[in-house]
Amino acid sequence: MHYVSTRGHTAQQNFSEILLGGLAPDGGLYLPQCYPQVTADELNAWRTFSYAELALAVLKKFASDIPEADLKAICDKTYTGEVYRNTRPEQDAAQITPLRVLTDADGKSLLLQALSNGPTLAFKDMAMQLLGNLFEYTLAKHDAELNIFGATSGDTGSAAEYAMRGKKGIRVFMLSPHKKMSAFQTAQMFSLQDPNIYNIAVDGVFDDCQDMVKAVSNDLEYKSRQKIGTVNSINWARVVAQVVYYFRGYLSATSNNQQKVSFTVPSGNFGNICAGHIARMMGLPIDKLVVATNENDVLDEFFRTGVYRVRKSAETWHTTSPSMDISKASNFERFIFDLLDGDAARVAALFKKVETEGGFDLSGGPGSDGDEFKKIAHFGFESGKSVHADRLTTIRQVEKNYGITVDTHTADGIKVALEHLQTGVPMIVLETALPAKFNETIQEALGRDAERPAGFENIEALPQRFIVMDTDVVKMKAFIAEHTGL
Template sequence: MHYISTRGHVAAQQFSEILLAGLAPDGGLYLPDAYPQVSSADLDAWRSLSYADLAFEILSRFATDIPAEDLRMLVRKTYTPEVYCNVRAGELAEQITPLRTLEEKDGGKLVLQALSNGPTLAFKDMAMQLLGNLFEYTLSRQHAELNILGATSGDTGSAAEYAMRGKKGIRVFMLSPHRKMSSFQTAQMFSLQDENIFNIAVEGVFDDCQDIVKAVSNDLSYKATQKIGTVNSINWARVVAQVVYYFRGYLLATTSNEQKVSFAVPSGNFGNVCAGHIARMMGLPIDQLVVATNENDVLDEFFRTGIYRVRKSSETYHTTSPSMDISKASNFERFVFDLLGRDAERVASLFRKVDTHGGFDLSGGPGSDGDEFAKVAQYGFVSGKSLHQDRLATIRDVHARHGVTIDTHTADGVKVAREHVKPGVTMIVLETALPAKFNETIQEALGHEAERPAGFGNIESLPQRFVVMPADAAEVKQYIRVHTGL
């Protein structure tokens, strides 16, 4: 298995070579030169596997340069009931990502897939815990060090820091938008006192943080000298690790490979739903991929109209589902690459237009940049958005009817999923976080606090360690220099 850039960088590389890299040298994103295909016989054989062994079967098709016995050891070390122990009462920890049926209507089901049982109570743990083990394994073999630069709108940061804390040869520099995360999310990150963790609160929005990460990654000389790597979903390993739970959800929800399911995915940066797209391209029987946005609806606008229009920082709303407060979806480029028939030259041209003019138009209308929007339906994508009052109403409804408390982002997913349920097709909503992470909104919706797993009772009162910095890539680069000594 070799990897290529969405913008045409020609040097094909293997998994271990791009694991630590993030962006390709031309600023594009890595994808395999062809998606491995999964047969019906494969799905039959995988139905009885543990989550870890299923992860091995899928990841071994992408990480072909890692010895099989080493990869199996890494996934079995990662996906254990001890790591993913925050399972709600009555559910089996051994399943890692158990399903829970919420409702049945007209022959269609609405099901939650629990992805938030890891150490930071968010779905990002599903990939990040594996990434930490992969990084440590690869760096040890290379006798190397890595300085991770990441950006977070809330959950990526804590998931990365918990996965990398104490890892030999790794430092983490995490950018987050100052005062724009929930108090729980902020405390999860800033309360860590590990010497290899550095939190930088940027005076701006998530897109400003993300732009800094890309600017640093595109400075190839600095990147090499400072040994910069990434853990955001621009990192291919993050995305491919998320592919596993789509297969897991399908196998738990069906009894026959003749059945199809749909997935509803709360989405801001397009990384989570991009993994679903890849699973579908591999042959997983997915009917619809439902993209659920909040008030920051750049993705919903594209999947309704074919117009991709990036919002400015001043046009990005601070909402009660803050991890989706994103107006420039980094992973969207991977889907556009496939949508355009893997025409890297056109992809590069369109995303240069994003940087200069703020977007592009594939609607096929007068003055548009192409007519590929007509092909979107072939990939199963539909979309919708959820506003603050929608998520409050959904949280109340799910709690009243099913006795289940869901977080704000999952509520966005449920609201939009209900608009797309089809008779005879199970709709799986990917849970994004436990509700305790967004307690302020749970209190507003239900009038009481969200239940907290053991160990998180007083997290907001712990001492916090962070620095505040303007949205300036040069200042971030200097901060990294000072704290690495390189």
Template sequence: MRYVSTRGHADRKRFCEILLEGLAPDGGLYLPESYPRIDAATLATWRGLPYAELAFEILSLYIDDIPADDLRAICRKTYTREVFGTDAIVPLKALDSRVRGDGGDVYLEALSNGPTLAFKDMAMQLLGNLFEYELARRGEELNILGATSGDTGSAAEYAMKGKRGVRVFMTSPHGRMSPFQQAQMFSLQDANIHNLAVEGVFDDCQDIVKAVSNDLAFKRKYRIGTVNSINWARLVAQVVYYFAGYFQATRANDEAVSFTVPSGNFGNICAGHVARMMGLPIARLVLATNENDVLDEFFRTGVYRVRGSADTHETSSPSMDISKASNFERFVFDLLGRDAARLKQLFGNELSRNGRFDLSKDPAFARAKSEFGFVSGKSTHADRLATIRDTHARFGITIDTHTADGLKVAREHMQPGVPMIVLETALPIKFAATIVEALGQEPPRPAKFAGIEALPKRVTVVAADAAKIKEFIAAHCG
């Protein structure tokens, strides 16, 4: 298996090369040259496998430069009951939507049972073990630079803390995460973890990561890698739980399901796109946004219009307070028939010059729904509160704010006889203030996180300036 850049860089690289590299040298994102296709017979073979074995089967289609026995051992080390709390790893919770006449079953897929209570753990725990394995094999070190709007940062830091040969420099928007999210990250005292609170919004953090990654001399000198979903390894790990959810919601391998995914950076739902391209019977991929509806606007109109910091709303589902979706480039690459020159024109020229591009009159835009199955919708704070209240009252389940966005939009796109799986993104304790507003009571808090907000914090506030971040990295890599 070889990997290509969305912007046409000539090199065809193997998995372990792009694992440590992140962005391609031309600023593009890596994708496999082609998606491996699976058939009904393969689905039948995979049905019923333990999660770690399913992960091995899927990942081995994309990773041929790690010996099979080693890759299987990494998967078994990663996906355990001890780490994720259940043998199923990602169990489904059934919500009988037929009570409301929606015409199909609705499920929540629990992705938030890992160490930091968010779906990012599903991929980040694997990434930490892959990094440690490959760095030890090479006798090298890696400095990870990341950006987080809330959950990626804590998932990365918990996965990388104490790992040999790895340092983490995690940027986050100063004051824009929930108190619980901040405490999860900033309370870590491990010497290889560095938190940088950027005076700006998440998109500023993301721009800094890309700017540093595009400085090839600095990147090579300081061995800069990434853990954001621009790293293909993280995205391909997320493909596994689409298959796991499908097997739990169906009995036969010719049945179709739909997935609804709360999405700000397009990484989580892009993994669903990959699963569908592999042949998983997905009827619809439903993208749900909050008030920062850049992606919903595109799927409704064909116009992709990024917003500046001043126009990025601070919402009660803060992990989606994103107005520049870095993973969207991967999907548009496929949408345009993998035309790298056209892709580079859109993301490298038009977006930089105009802050937008328009595919509304391009024949390719119709393929987003007809061929790739994408539809979308958005949710507001009022919608969020109403969905949290309704789900708690009817099913006795408390959901977080992002999952509420997903469930609200899911109900707008139900199809008769087609199960809808809504990806749960986090446990509600991470957004306690909104849960209290909705239900008048605190959500359950795991005992290990009691009093976390009062712990000493280790964080540095910095300007939204890539040069300042590079100075900090250089000073802490001795």
């Protein structure tokens, strides 16, 4: 399996070679030359697999350069009941990502797939724990080191830091928007005292943080000298690890391969639902992929109109589902590459236009950049939007009807999913985090605190270690260099 850039860089590389690097040299994102296919016989065999076995079956299709025995050991080490602990008594922790039926009326089925049983109580752990073990394995083989430079709107940062803390040869420099995460999210990151973890609060929004990561990654000489890698979803290994739970969700919700399911995914940076798109391209019987956004509705606007219009920092709303407060979706480029039939030159031109003009238009209307919007249905995408009042209503309704407390992002997903239910097609909503991470809104919705798993009772009271910086790439590079000694 070899990989190519969405913008045309032609040097073929294998999985291990792109694992540590993030962006391609031309600023594009890596994709496999072709998506490996999953047969009906394979799907049937996978129905009895544990999560670790399923992860191995999917990952070895993409990481053929890693010996299968080594990859198996990494998956077995990652996906255990001890790592993905049971946070709900009624769930079997050994399932890793169990399903719960929320409603099944008039032939319409809505299910919730739990993805937040990991160390930081968010779905990012599903991929990040694997990524940490893959990094450690690869670095040890080459006696090398890696300086991870990433950006987070809330959950990626803590998941990355918990996965990388104490790992030999790895340092983490994580940017986050200053005072724009929940109190729990902030404490979860900033309370870490490990010497290889550096938390940097940026005086801006998430998109400013993400732009700085891309600027550093595009400085190829600096990136090489400082051994810069990334854990954001621009990293291909992170996305492909997320593909696994789409297969698990499908296999758990169906009894045969003739049945289709749909997924609704709370979306900001397009990484989570991009994994669903990849699973569908591999042959998983997915009917619809429903993008659920919050007030920052760039993606909803595109899937309704064909116009991709990114917002400036001042136009990006700070909401009660802050992990989705993103107005420039990095992983969207991977889908556009497929939408344009792999035309890398057009992809490069369109995303150059994003940087210079703020977006592009594929609606086919006067003055548009193309008419590919008519092909959207072929890929199964639909979308919807949820705002603060919707979140409060959904949290209250789910609590009343099912005795379940959901976080704000999952509430966005449920609200939009209910608008896209179809008779005979189960709809799986991907849970994104436990409600304790967004206690301020749970209090507003339900008049009480969210339940906290053991070990997180007083996390906000722990000492915090971080620095505040402005959006100056030169100063950021100097800070990294100072603390790596390279």
